[in-house]
Amino acid sequence: xxxxxxxKVAVITGGSKGIGQSIxxxxxxxxxxxxxxxxxxxxxxxxxxxxxxxxxxxxxAIQADVSKEEGVNALLKAAEDNFGGMDIWVNNAGMEIxxxxxxxSLEDWKKVLDIxxxxxxxxxxxxxxxxLPKKQEGSIINMSSVHQQIPWPxxxxxxxxxxxxxxxxxxxxxxxxxxxxxVNNIAPGAINTPINAEKFADPKQYQETQxxxxxxxxxxxxxxxxAAVWLASNQSKYVTGETLYVDGGMKLYPAxxxxxG
Numbered sequence: 001x002x003x004x005x006x007x008k009v010a011v012i013t014g015g016s017k018g019i020g021q022s023i024x025x026x027x028x029x030x031x032x033x034x035x036x037x038x039x040x041x042x043x044x045x046x047x048x049x050x051x052x053x054x055x056x057x058x059x060x061a062i063q064a065d066v067s068k069e070e071g072v073n074a075l076l077k078a079a080e081d082n083f084g085g086m087d088i089w090v091n092n093a094g095m096e097i098x099x100x101x102x103x104x105s106l107e108d109w110k111k112v113l114d115i116x117x118x119x120x121x122x123x124x125x126x127x128x129x130x131x132l133p134k135k136q137e138g139s140i141i142n143m144s145s146v147h148q149q150i151p152w153p154x155x156x157x158x159x160x161x162x163x164x165x166x167x168x169x170x171x172x173x174x175x176x177x178x179x180x181x182x183v184n185n186i187a188p189g190a191i192n193t194p195i196n197a198e199k200f201a202d203p204k205q206y207q208e209t210q211x212x213x214x215x216x217x218x219x220x221x222x223x224x225x226x227a228a229v230w231l232a233s234n235q236s237k238y239v240t241g242e243t244l245y246v247d248g249g250m251k252l253y254p255a256x257x258x259x260x261g
Contacts, residue, residue: 002233005030009083010232011075013037013066013123014093016044018193019143022221023090023228024048028057030229033083036061037075037093058083066093067114072126087136088232089127091120092143096158096195109157116161117168124172128181137180141231142169143224144187144243146251162187166243173241182240184231189247191219214249214257 010027014020016038024034025048034052036059038045045061052059062078064071079086094116097108124140131138147155148162166185173183190209192200200206200218210216224246230236231244245251255261 002030004234005032008087009033009079009085010088011035011079012090012092016041019221019224020092021048022225025051026225026229028052028055032057034059035075035079037064066119069122072122076126086130088139089123090141091123093119096155098154100154101156112157113161117164120165139232140183141228142185144185146187146189146247148187149251170241177240185243186227187243187245188224189250212254214254
């Protein structure tokens with residue numbers, strides 16, 4: 001569908017499951033080459049690599065901690081060593097810890113921000129330092145959340161990190177637009193991923209979540225992957241500094257639907 005992506009090389013952090021894996025598989029449909037990063041789920045990463053190769057793409061799985069500079073540098077090296085370069089960087093790795101804010105430990109606070117915010121900074125920095133000396137155009141896609149806009153009590157560290165990702169994305173987009181390096185943000189809403197599996201297994205919680213979505217349905221990882229492949233392609237070549245919400249309308253304050261309030 002996006003012929004300009006054929007043969008392009010992408011790095012996807014947190015690509016072994018959920019949204020990251022779905023993006024990797026979607027990129028493979030465009031005959032792309034993908035570096036799939038995983039932290040602990042080697043089996044999931046290997047499964048994604050096999051599926052990509054079956055679909056006519058190419059991929060490698062690389063273990064790395066994206067909150068460490070040596071981790072993101074290892075991903076960049078893998079792209080160069082295996083595929084000869086890097087064109088698209090997707091900062092997808094993330095985590096969340098639920099706790100009343102007054103009970104959050106400093107260790108847990110740092111853990112969430114290290115992955116969700118510092119990891120985005122380090123990934124973007126690695127990509128920029130690769131492209132700039134070569135005067136190469138590139139696309140950075142950051143994975144945020146509707147909670148960059150919607151407050152989320154008992155998930156303060158997560159909401160704080162995602163709010164930071166929004167401003168970081170916009171700042172980078174402005175800073176590097178003259179070099180034709182585009183930086184955009186995807187903000188998913190409620191998506192059927194492993195991180196939500198336990199919550200959505202409870203019919204009551206599943207229904208409560210649906211009730212917060214104007215479209216009245218939970219999204220699929222493929223919905224996010226379709227947004228990512230468009231942002232990676234030349235179809236979005238005049239788009240930078242934007243957040244693309246993939247949320248069924250969740251950010252539209254659905255409590256006010258039907259003219260309530």
